[in-house]
Amino acid sequence: MTVETTPSREPQDAHKPVRSGDAHLRIVGAAGLDRILRPLHRWVWSDARRRGEKLLKFAQTEADGGRDIARAAERTHDALLRRLYLRHALDEQRHANLFRTRGRAILREVGQKREDGDATFDGNFFSPGERGLDDLQVDEESEGSLLAFLHLSEKAAARRFAVYQEVLEVDPVTRDVFVDVLKDEAFHMNYTLSQLKRVEPKKAGWRLWWARLTRLWKGYLRIASAIANVMGGIVLAVQYFVILPIFALMAKRSAKKELPGWAPARDGGERSLRSQY
Amino acid sequence: MKILGLSAHYHDSAAALVIDGVPVAVVQEERLSRKKNDAAFPLKAIEWCLEQAKLEPEELDAVVFYEKPMLKFERILTSALRAFPKSWSSFPKAMKNSLGEKLWVKGIISSHLGIPGSKIFFTEHHQAHAAAAFLTQPAKRAAILTADGVGEWATLSVGVGEKMDDGRVAIKLLRELHFPHSLGMLYSTFTAFLGFEVNEGEYKVMGLASYGKPEYVDQVRQVISPEKNGAFSLHLDFFDFHTTAKRSYSEKFVQLFGKPRAPHEPLDPTTPEGARYANVAASVQRVLEDTLVEITKSLHEETGESVLCFGGGVALNGVANGRILRESGFSEMYVPCSPGDAGCALGAALYADRIFFKNPHVDFPDHPYWGPSVDPEELAAVASEDGLPIETVASDDALLDRTVDLLASDKIVGWMDGPCELGPRALGNRSILAAPHTVAMKDRLNKEIKYREEFRPFAPAVPIEVAGEYFELPPGGARLGAFMSGVFPVKPEWRDKLAAITHVDGTARVQTVERDKAPKFYALLEKYGKKTGIPILLNTSFNLAGEPIVTRAVEGYSTLRRCGIDVVIAGRYIVSKKPSHAVMPTDGGTS
Numbered sequence: 001m002t003v004e005t006t007p008s009r010e011p012q013d014a015h016k017p018v019r020s021g022d023a024h025l026r027i028v029g030a031a032g033l034d035r036i037l038r039p040l041h042r043w044v045w046s047d048a049r050r051r052g053e054k055l056l057k058f059a060q061t062e063a064d065g066g067r068d069i070a071r072a073a074e075r076t077h078d079a080l081l082r083r084l085y086l087r088h089a090l091d092e093q094r095h096a097n098l099f100r101t102r103g104r105a106i107l108r109e110v111g112q113k114r115e116d117g118d119a120t121f122d123g124n125f126f127s128p129g130e131r132g133l134d135d136l137q138v139d140e141e142s143e144g145s146l147l148a149f150l151h152l153s154e155k156a157a158a159r160r161f162a163v164y165q166e167v168l169e170v171d172p173v174t175r176d177v178f179v180d181v182l183k184d185e186a187f188h189m190n191y192t193l194s195q196l197k198r199v200e201p202k203k204a205g206w207r208l209w210w211a212r213l214t215r216l217w218k219g220y221l222r223i224a225s226a227i228a229n230v231m232g233g234i235v236l237a238v239q240y241f242v243i244l245p246i247f248a249l250m251a252k253r254s255a256k257k258e259l260p261g262w263a264p265a266r267d268g269g270e271r272s273l274r275s276q277y
Numbered sequence: 278m279k280i281l282g283l284s285a286h287y288h289d290s291a292a293a294l295v296i297d298g299v300p301v302a303v304v305q306e307e308r309l310s311r312k313k314n315d316a317a318f319p320l321k322a323i324e325w326c327l328e329q330a331k332l333e334p335e336e337l338d339a340v341v342f343y344e345k346p347m348l349k350f351e352r353i354l355t356s357a358l359r360a361f362p363k364s365w366s367s368f369p370k371a372m373k374n375s376l377g378e379k380l381w382v383k384g385i386i387s388s389h390l391g392i393p394g395s396k397i398f399f400t401e402h403h404q405a406h407a408a409a410a411f412l413t414q415p416a417k418r419a420a421i422l423t424a425d426g427v428g429e430w431a432t433l434s435v436g437v438g439e440k441m442d443d444g445r446v447a448i449k450l451l452r453e454l455h456f457p458h459s460l461g462m463l464y465s466t467f468t469a470f471l472g473f474e475v476n477e478g479e480y481k482v483m484g485l486a487s488y489g490k491p492e493y494v495d496q497v498r499q500v501i502s503p504e505k506n507g508a509f510s511l512h513l514d515f516f517d518f519h520t521t522a523k524r525s526y527s528e529k530f531v532q533l534f535g536k537p538r539a540p541h542e543p544l545d546p547t548t549p550e551g552a553r554y555a556n557v558a559a560s561v562q563r564v565l566e567d568t569l570v571e572i573t574k575s576l577h578e579e580t581g582e583s584v585l586c587f588g589g590g591v592a593l594n595g596v597a598n599g600r601i602l603r604e605s606g607f608s609e610m611y612v613p614c615s616p617g618d619a620g621c622a623l624g625a626a627l628y629a630d631r632i633f634f635k636n637p638h639v640d641f642p643d644h645p646y647w648g649p650s651v652d653p654e655e656l657a658a659v660a661s662e663d664g665l666p667i668e669t670v671a672s673d674d675a676l677l678d679r680t681v682d683l684l685a686s687d688k689i690v691g692w693m694d695g696p697c698e699l700g701p702r703a704l705g706n707r708s709i710l711a712a713p714h715t716v717a718m719k720d721r722l723n724k725e726i727k728y729r730e731e732f733r734p735f736a737p738a739v740p741i742e743v744a745g746e747y748f749e750l751p752p753g754g755a756r757l758g759a760f761m762s763g764v765f766p767v768k769p770e771w772r773d774k775l776a777a778i779t780h781v782d783g784t785a786r787v788q789t790v791e792r793d794k795a796p797k798f799y800a801l802l803e804k805y806g807k808k809t810g811i812p813i814l815l816n817t818s819f820n821l822a823g824e825p826i827v828t829r830a831v832e833g834y835s836t837l838r839r840c841g842i843d844v845v846i847a848g849r850y851i852v853s854k855k856p857s858h859a860v861m862p863t864d865g866g867t868s
Binding site for chain 2: 056063064067070071073074079082083086089090093100103104107139229232233236237240241244245247248250251252255258260261262263264265266272273274275276277
């Protein structure tokens with residue numbers, strides 16, 4: 001039996017530190033649009049129940065994001081990237097726990113779940129979580145495009161979280177959670193950029209622009225499909241009330257004729273495998 | 278004959294390749310896509326299956342889908358019409374959902390695989406379940422029971438199967454219960470009521486039930502009534518699952534059982550509110566068991582068969598299976614390794630092979646190891662790159678000795694060996710293994726690795742020959758335990774020494790291990806027994822909460838780095854964690 005060990009190289013060696021003082025807050029200062037929308041964000045976060053529920057959703061998003069990053073770690077053939085991704089995945093897992101713990105605490109304080117008909121507006125379009133409205137397909141991305149995507153995504157999240165912690169004067173404990181998370185976001189933002197420059201030094205800028213365009217395109221698709229979804233829903237709802245009542249009446253009458261209990265199993269014969277009915 | 282079976286679009290999609298009557302590759306899409314319960318069309322699974330046999334899609338003789346899409350659509354549309362006008366909000370969603378990919382399966386298969394429509398076939402959902410249950414086990418004749426949420430219309434069916442001496446096979450489904458009267462939907466409704474995720478949290482309800490008393494049985498019996506010959510019907514005014522996708526239980530249900538649990542709410546069965554939830558869980562579990570026992574008793578009397586094959590998602594309820602075996606009159610019971618929808622891919626392929634194409638039955642080993650194999654070199658490579666300590670042992674025997682030493686010193690081991698299992702349970706090829714002796718080990722696993730509720734039990738693995746020494750197994754129980762399909766009492770004298778796997782009610786979901794099906798795992802148990810005096814290991818699936826069971830070595834490595842597992846083993850490599858790799862603190866990540 002042999003024992004082989006090799007010295008460790010930790011991911012911290014691979015990036016510039018960004019954790020001194022409040023440097024991370026300066027680095028990730030809120031973006032213009034989010035600054036303009038600050039009153040709206042303040043309103044979204046002002047309601048305690050909504051705050052609790054949003055934090056639970058953030059926890060889910062962070063946990064899902066952690067799994068995506070872990071998947072990226074499993075796919076890469078670059079040892080340094082793997083170590084960084086694994087650390088990133090652990091950070092996301094920790095964030096999920098922070099958000100979940102705080103969200104549960106808030107909801108415990110304000111009482112339990114409301115009735116279904118009493119839903120508060122959650123404002124997720126205005127204040128999404130870490131991955132926000134982005135959709136990450138790890139298996140379909142190249143190393144460079146994944147890093148570019150992650151960089152932009154982390155940057156957007158960091159800026160957004162910076163705004164959230166600014167508008168959370170009413171809840172210092174939740175604000176501290178965002179401050180804590182924000183430190184990691186700054187690290188994520190920086191390492192993804194530095195690694196993109198290392199992995200694809202000549203294409204890094206192009207990758208970032210392509211990722212920005214892809215985000216825009218995905219945003220357009222999302223909005224377009226949301227509109228199509230609403231329109232489709234309206235058309236189907238109209239059909240439901242205009243065309244279906246007579247069929248509904250017939251269906252209800254036939255349901256009344258059905259006896260409770262066993263029904264004979266269908267016997268379509270051996271040919272039945274060709275049929276979709 | 279080369280037949281590809283497919284299941285997809287609802288939960289747990291999978292592909293199964295059967296050549297000349299024998300499965301050669303079966304895998305769930307989630308194991309390759311790494312998305313838990315991935316319901317997408319299983320392109321990765323198909324690709325992997327075809328690769329194993331070095332086949333091109335056009336060389337397939339048939340592709341068989343596990344249900345009939347148009348019949349299913351008829352049920353969805355009819356249910357919406359019957360619920361008019363309450364279904365107004367769910368109708369657009371249901372139509373958009375169905376009119377997308379789900380209704381055009383034939384075209385999707387044809388376009389993805391480039392094969393003509395004449396090669397594409399459709400079994401009924403419960404036919405596929407029945408075939409997966411009957412054709413993968415060794416008995417020549419058996420009664421068949423299938424039960425799940427819903428297929429097309431059927432939610433439960435009973436029948437008989439026979440493998441004749443001349444090779445012909447008959448599967449005759451005698452009768453069925455139709456949607457919305459469904460045991461699976463009943464249990465899922467309580468799963469949602471108790472704040473767990475439907476199609477995922479049913480295990481939790483079963484685990485929680487052991488902490489409660491069935492004080493709500495009378496109330497549960499108000500929502501489900503017995504009918505003739507063991508049948509039942511649900512009282513639909515207590516349910517909403519048939520009218521809306523928003524909520525599965527109605528206000529009347531809430532009036533009967535009290536306030537539902539919010540998913541984020543902590544669940545502690547020692548508090549009054551937690552005890553109420555546990556009592557509700559115990560009550561629905563009791564009624565489910567009673568109903569299944571009635572159905573199977575009736576089926577036993579009617580068919581006179583001694584063997585029962587049980588398929589469908591409800592067959593994952595090991596506590597109910599234990600009672601069926603003890604009380605129904607059947608002397609043997611077989612539940613396949615994947616009784617849910619993933620197993621239907623294999624069931625559909627076998628059904629088409631034996632029944633439609635009339636190929637003679639061919640026996641094949643009833644093990645669960647049909648998936649991708651692990652590559653130990655991959656583990657060694659990534660661990661070496663990251664500077665983790667790697668031990669390389671000279672032989673399998675030395676590996677087993679070293680693993681036993683680690684386990685006996687309370688290390689938690691990620692164990693990867695050979696092809697991965699089909700189905701939701703890790704059965705010794707993708708398992709997290711640990712010593713089964715202390716409550717502290719159970720707590721450590723829950724807090725540092727599985728990140729899950731404390732009330733959920735862990736399972737033991739034991740060589741089949743000695744299982745009866747430690748567990749109270751009814752006749753046929755050892756066989757039922759092959760795929761962890763039955764829950765049985767731990768013998769009282771062993772409960773203190775098997776505290777990590779003994780549930781609060783003194784039971785355990787036993788895996789009985791056979792030497793010829795899992796030789797390395799069996800040898801590990803034997804060696805552990807020689808060292809500690811008890812040849813039993815705690816065996817839980819090798820994954821983290823929200824992730825599918827690991828497939829490749831690098832996924833095992835990634836899991837090692839993200840939780841409190843001490844070592845990962847694949848081939849002859851043992852990779853340990855460095856002390857600096859911290860374990861995540863957690864308050865329990867799942868609802």
